[in-house]
Structures are given as structure tokens and as C-alpha cells.
Amino acid sequence: MSRLPTLVFGIFLVFTAAWFGIVGYSYLKLGRMEPAVDENTGDVNPPLLSGLAVAGQRVYAANGCVSCHTQQVRSGAFSTDVEKKLGPRPTVARDYMRENPAFLGSLRVGPDLTNVGLRSSDVNWFHKHLYEPSVTTPGSNMPSYRYLYQNRKIVGQPSANAVVGLNGPYAPKPGYEVVPSEDARILVAYLLSLRRDYALPEAEPLQ
């Protein structure tokens, strides 16, 4: 096998094996999923995401949230994710069909966010947490994302969107208010959309 063409052909063959096996299979079998329709209620699962939530995925990606947060509730004997109440059931491939990209993650420096929308639906709490995480969650090592917010002087009527209840070192002075930017608003819309509380035929039953 000291001839170049033979070697090139051999390398081609061994590379193709995994390429077809994993990439090809994923593309053909996992990449063309249809949502499930619940026969009783007529609901489509996973539900459609709002336009804001879809846009929020971009902010989630841009700020590297995936470095610290996973979005998968694992199944199998090796995992205690369901016992730890990370979600009502393990996630399956179809749960991610509307995600782009799919933020599966590989480290839990911060908690899993698969079902963060089930844990709280308080928009103001999410904004407070992003603005001053060490105040809302003492001991948290999440950095502040206050660059997604505007700390501005109140002119005329205070903004209806202003974050209320801030009391950390970066809380607004009297006469000022903290208003979420467009990015912060769509990011929170995306986080609120994260809830896997619907049943899928191939998934384990809800607990």
C-alpha cells in the first residue's frame, strides 16, 4: 500500500463509514420530523414557537449561554435527571425539531434550562435575574448581562417595560429606570418558551 491512489481510496472508505453512519442517518431519519398531533385536543406537539422566541435563540447563541447550560433531560439507568425534577420526562429528538441551533450543551456550570419556562413565568423575574443574578440567586456564578439593558433617566412617564424590584449595586438611582433592550426581551421570550410538558408517542409518559 505504498501507492498514493490506493491510500487515498482507503482513507476515503474509512471516512465515509462514519460519515454515512452518523451524518447521513441523522439527516435522513432525524432531520425530517413532523410534529405529533394530539387526537383528543388537536394540539400540535412540540408547539409552534412565537416569532419573539425564535429570534431569542439568536441572543442565546450570541452570548454563549450554551457554555454553561444544557438543554437535555437524559434518560436511562445512568441518569437521575427526571428524579432531580429537571423535567416531567426525558427529552427526545422530536423535542428539538423547532430549535435552531439545538442547544444541547455539554456542561452544567449552571442549571439545565430544558424546562425553565415551567419553573417560572414571571417576566420581571427573568429580567432581574439577567441583570443582577447574584441578587436573585445568592451564590450564583452567572455573570450579569446588564449590557442587554439600558439604565436611563426617566423622562415623562416611566416605561411600562422597566424592570422593577432591582436592589443590587447596579440598581437604578432615583429618577432612573432599567429598561430591557430588544435583545433582552426576545431572550426572555425564548426562555419562557422552554417547556417540555407535552406528551409525545415515542417519549416516556409525563411524570
Added chain:
Amino acid sequence: MNPPVTATIQPHESRDALRFPVIMFFSSAIFWLVVGSFLGCLAAWKLVVPSLLDGSSWLTYGRVQAAAENALSYGWASQAGMGLGFWLLARLGRTALGSERLLTTAGAFWNFGVLLGICSILAGGGNAVRGLEFSGAAAAILLIAYACIGVWSFILLRDRSSDGLYVSQWYLLAAFLCFPWLYATANTMLIWHPVQGSAQGPIATWFFGALVWLWLVPLVLAAIYYLIPHFAHRPVRAYPSSVLAFWLLAFLGGWTGTKQLIGGPVPAWMVSASVAASIMMLIPAAIICINTFGSLSDHSRPSSPAVSFTIVGLACFVCVVLQGAATPILSAVTHFSDYSSGENVMLIFGFLSMSLFGALYYVVPRLTGVDFSPGLASWHFWIFVWGAGTMFLCLTLGGLIQGFALYDPGVDFMSSLSLAAPFRVMNAVGALALFVATVAFAGLFVRNLLGVTSPAAAPRVPSTTPEVAGV
């Protein structure tokens, strides 16, 4: 497959032919190494002190961490590996390039792509896919630059004037063939024209596994297979078995990635296949150990930074393979914990970087005709080993404790944070040491380029050193 046991290379023809482009690849690789280890150090400290520089979107933890990893993969390891690859191809094939200006221009274009990619991540254009964070435009530039770089490897192989192909050349050919394929596949399916989210997880993990095992690892192994006989002054022990190791590694490499999704939303067979491939990787690793450590053991080992780095790098390679094979036993506790970051340190700083340092300490004096100052080199070695070792041990130990907390349903999440915290402090100290060591190395390299040598170092005359070809 019957290469000659020894062959004498005419000293001048291949040595000087690629001198300029190879030095350019090395210089820019070392630049990105310093940038990458600085960003990595910053990220490690931000994990300990979250309020550090948190007012700037460019320096938020998630972006800095991703930028560090990409700078190290595409800026440092890929470029140092490609530079070494061209040097080896010219050496082993006893051939020269027609135009080194084209290769140099392509290399500059590659660096432009890396720069654009790092800036795109820090500016908020990252993709959140591991190893593919560079914006779509930067990835396209890298791929175009690669087309102009990679083609020279085939030209060098085709025009070689030696008969057989040594195993170093096999590894280089495999790496240079696989990279464009896997990088184009992954960018097409995940970045430029993303497939449905349900298929993205397996493709992304396949890509990262293949990037490591079919691109970075073969580049480094090619250098090691060349260096070992030169260190030992004898041919590689059990040389024919290295062919088996090559094919096993090339076959298994593409399957190793998907074990990252153990328990995750992918078909179970994908994880099983990946775990099986990682366990089978023990076979080529064992053969590589016989080829390398076996060749060194019964001969006197000259003490030089090149040899020390290569030996520690090889020991880290063994560790990387063992950790991969141990995944199914440990994953219940270690998955998603800092233990995985420790595995990453072992791979990038332990195996890849140390082996690349070893090769650079050997090759650079042969390009510039000036030897490295041994005193500073020894500082570089010990600080780097201490830094990487501290990071690895702290992340592994802390990761195991954190992992038990993450696994135990009776322990809340915040406890896992406070348990891991002291280990993360030590990890940040290690990252700082590592950064200092890379700056020291960059200084050494610049001094070497400028022709500064310490009086203690006797000027080596590489051209009269008898060559043992890469067998």
C-alpha cells in the same frame, strides 16, 4: 509497504525549500496560542469572579470561552500542525515547492479567517455549536484558504522523490483529506443551511470528535512518528504494526464524538457505537505506545526540551484514550461536570500542545540555524506542565465531587456550585501559569527568529547531523 530502514537526506534541498512558509505558520500559530491561552485564562477567572469585566458584551464569559477554544483549535493547533506537516512532507519526500509565495498567501488568508472568526464570536455572532462558533463568513474564508493550503500537501506527496510512503506521510495525507470534508459538511448542515434541530446534536458531536481524531491528532502523530526515531537514533520499533494503528485510528476516529450525547435525545445505537469505538481506540493507542515508548526505552535519551515535551505529550495521549474508554463507567457522575473540562485540558494542552512544542523545539532550530536557549526552555517546560497539570487535576477532582452532587437527587443545584468552587480557583491559577508559559515560549521563539542565542548554548549545526528517515 516496504520503506528503507534509513535514508540520507541531502541537507540543503528540502531544508530551505519551505523555510519561509513554515516559519510563517509557526509564528502565527504561536500568536494564536498566546491569544487563546489569554482568553482561556480570562474565562477561568471569570468563572471564579463572575463580576470581573462583566459590563462588556465582548468579554462575557460564554463568548470568551468559545473564542479561546476556537483560537486554540484553528489558530494554534491546526496551524502549527500544518506547518509541521509541510516541513515533514518536504523532508520525507525530499522535494521542494515550486512557489512558496502561494502557500504563504494562503496561510495569511487562513489567519484572516481566524481573526474574523474570533472577532465575530466576541462581537456576538457566535453559533453555539462546539468547534463551529466562527461566523458563516469566517468559516467560508477558512475553507477557501484551506483549499489553497491543502492542495500543496498533495503536490508535495505526488512529486516526492523517495519511493515508499512513511507512516508520517500516511497520517498527514489522512488529515489533509479529512479536514475539508468534515469542516464543509458540518458548516453546510449546521451553519450555512441548518438541518432540522432534531438532527443537529449528533452531527455537531460527530464533527467535534472527527475534528480532533481525524485532523488534529493525525497531524500531531505524524510529527511524533518522525521525531521518535531521531530521538532514539534507531528505527521505530515494530514499524509494520504502525500501519494497523493508522487504519484503526482512521476508521474509529469518526465514531468517537457522539458519546457526548449519552442519555440524550439521539438513537441509543449512536451512543453505543461511539462508546465501542472509544474502547477499541485502546488498540491503536497500544500500538502507538509500542512504536514510540518502545523505541525510546532501550536507548539513551538525550535530555532536551524537544524530547521532554514529546514524552509528556505521548503520556497525555495515553491518558486521553483511557479517559475516552472509561466514559461508560464514569459517565453517570462525570457527564456535564467539570471532569469533562479536565478531559479537554488533557487533550488540548496535554497531548496536542505538548507534542507540538516538542516538535517545534526540534524543527525551529533546523529552520533558523539557531538553537533555543536551554534555560528558558526548561522554564517553559516546567511552568507549562505545572499549569496544565494543576488545571487537569483540579477539574478532574472538583468535577467528580460536583458530578456526585449533580447526580444525587437529594442535593440541590447550588451545592454543586459551592463544592466545585475551590477547585475552580486552583484551575484559574493553573490557567494563569499556562498563559505565562506560553508567553515565555513566544519570547523564546522570537529570540530564535532574531538569532539571539544564549552563550551557554553551543550552536548546533543541524546540517551535519546524520538523518534517520521517519521509519
